[in-house]
Amino acid sequence: MSFRFPFFGRPVRFRPKLCLLFFIFCSRPALAQVYYLDLSQQPLDLPGRVVSVEQVVDGRPDRPASVGTIYKGLNDNPAPVLFRQSLETELTAWLGQQLPARPTDQPVLLCVRQLLVSETVTSSILADKPIAGAELALDV
Numbered sequence: 001m002s003f004r005f006p007f008f009g010r011p012v013r014f015r016p017k018l019c020l021l022f023f024i025f026c027s028r029p030a031l032a033q034v035y036y037l038d039l040s041q042q043p044l045d046l047p048g049r050v051v052s053v054e055q056v057v058d059g060r061p062d063r064p065a066s067v068g069t070i071y072k073g074l075n076d077n078p079a080p081v082l083f084r085q086s087l088e089t090e091l092t093a094w095l096g097q098q099l100p101a102r103p104t105d106q107p108v109l110l111c112v113r114q115l116l117v118s119e120t121v122t123s124s125i126l127a128d129k130p131i132a133g134a135e136l137a138l139d140v
Helices: 016-031 087-098
Strands: 002-004 011-013 051-058 068-072 077-082 106-123 128-139
Touching (some): 051 087, 087 106
Parallel strands (some): 068 106
Antiparallel strands (some): 106 128
């Protein structure tokens, strides 16, 4: 199959295998879009605390890898939100950094019962407005 571009003036052959290869190469990053939650820049200030978190345990039913969904890119494609390591590892390290143990603190084990990160995109004439939220339920 061939066709002519008006500005080239010569026939161009259509190569289906080359187009398929190009499509596969370009679509692979779109299929693997995920968002990794990064807590390193999030401050936590609890001035009247009397506890230090020794360990975080994942107590969510079925322990899903994803903690929610956000929307990425110009087309607002849904992307799962994950921790790079595990929820337990990341939260234990972050809480240990944010709330270092003091000699007077009571050590506790923190059980995460629910963690949901969500984002809602509302469209207007001028721009999309993402609104992010998070729900967290913990037991000590």
